[in-house]
Amino acid sequence: MGAMNELIDRAAVGLLVRVLTDASPGTSWTNVTAAGGALDHLSLRGRTDHVSQGLLADIAGAAGPRGKYPTAARIFRRALKDADFTGWTLWPVTETAVTLALDSTESGDFDDCLRLLAELTPRLTGEFAIRRLLAADLDRALAVVLTWTAHPDEHVRRLASEGTRPYLPWAVRIPGLIERPGATIPILDALYRDPQEYVRRSVANHLNDLARHSPEAVLAAAAAWAAEPDGNTQWVIRHGLRTLVKKAHPGALALQGFAPASLKVTPPRLDRSVVELPADLAFEFEISNTGSDPARLAVDYIVHYMKANGSQSEKVFKLAALTLHPGETRTVSKRHAFRQMTTRVHHAGSHGLELQINGVRYAHTQFLVET
Known part of the structure; x- marks a missing residue:
């Protein structure tokens, strides 16, 4: 994450100050500027919040009688003329706009902030900032947001789609998006x-998010899409149902044509x-x-990992999708990497x-990992 933190550094903030000065010379x-010089040891999210606090303070000093949000929106729209x-x-710009809109007593500032995010998102996605507007008044x-689906950009x-995902990475959770799975369909x-x-x-990815807590709504949507497809629909459905297929959900398997089959599997x-880490296990x-x-x-494989407490946890990995004719035999091979990572720590043991x-499990084989 260290390299990601540097996406907002002193130089980037300095450029932002130059652009904002041109947009609002007074x-x-x-x-x-001070925030840009005090970013060390902060995460990317921390840097975002720190710069946003600076923006809020400076805009408060510049705000006219109409209020802080209109002042910020006017400056940010002028800045969009600068490449x-x-x-x-x-x-931090989008987060600042949302903070001011939510603090505003003017009802129209909420809707204008949504319009402003749509104007800013081609420069950098507004998917994180929009979450607080969704939390404040989802409907x-x-x-x-629904009108944006016909937007030319x-x-x-x-x-x-991305800003309303139930489990958007890095983003705050919006309970309403989880409690009402049909809201974003x-x-x-x-x-x-x-x-x-x-x-x-x-x-x-949004459909796959919904599958975590509302598989039936997901399957209904995917079935409707399959009835009115274009050349890319099968890929969208396959990718959107990937977690349900890994979990061997019968409806997801059937929708993609993975029916029960008579098989012999070695x-x-x-x-x-x-396996002595780091190494690849071929099979x-x-x-x-x-x-x-x-x-x-639908051919998957499951690795049963040893946990620190001596129990095992499993993770399903996609391997292949293939069609076998009657009497046909196919050899399938794979290499699986075992590396220590921040997202997965390997423990020695069985x-x-x-x-x-097609959702049916075969042939559990044991091996040892040594760290």
């Missing part, structure tokens, strides 16, 4: 056939019985279709490797 940006008004320093915000259309319905992959990928053959196995019909197969095909 405003003193001393607090923002240098871009990059990660736009994150009001979603009504505006792909960044604004993506913001409609109209947005996804409008975007699943978007011409831009950038937008379609967000739709798929136990996975490992290239070693002891292969054979699948035979013993039935009388072609078999469309591990397991298991195959999962």
Whole structure:
């Protein structure tokens, strides 16, 4: 994360001050300048909040009789004329706009802030800042966001899907988005056939988020899309249902044509019985279709990791999607990396490797990991 922190550094804040000075020459940006010189040891989120506090202080000093939010919105819109008004320093800008809009007593500032985020998001996504507007008034915000699905700019259309994801990485959770899984389905319905992959990928990730707590709503949406597809719809559905397929959800498997099949599956053959970190574990196995019909197969594998307390936890990994004709046998191979990472710490001891095909588990094989 260290390199990510440097996305907002002294130089970036200095450029932001130059742009804002050109946009509002009469405003003193001393607090923002000071914030730019005090970023060491702060995370990216911490730097965002620190610079935003500087912006809030300087805008408070410049605010006219109309109030702080209109002053900020006017300056930020003027700054958009400058091509240098871009990059990660736009994150504190968007957070500042939202803070002022939510503090405002003028009702129209809420809707104008949504419009401002749509104007700013082509320079840097407003997906994080919009979360607080959603939390403050979900229905009001979603009504505006839904109109963005027809926006000519792909960044604004993506913001409609990405900003409303229930489990958006790095972002605060919005309870209403989790409690009301159907609230954002109209947005996804409008975007699943978007011409831009950038937008379609967000739709798929959003659908996958919903699958964590509302699989039936997800399957209903995916089935409706499958009934009115374009050339990219199957990819969107497959990517959006990936977690349900890993969990062997019957409805998700059936929707993608992964029906129960008559199979013979050999136990996975490992290239070693002891994995000394760091290393790759290679394995292969054979699948035979013993039935009388072609078999469309979702082939996954499961690693049973040793935990610090001596128990095991499993994680499912995608391997392949393939079709076997009656009597056909296919050899499948894979290399799985074992590396110590911040997101996964490996512990010495007995591990397991298991195959999962169309939701059915086969052949659990044990091996040791030494750290």
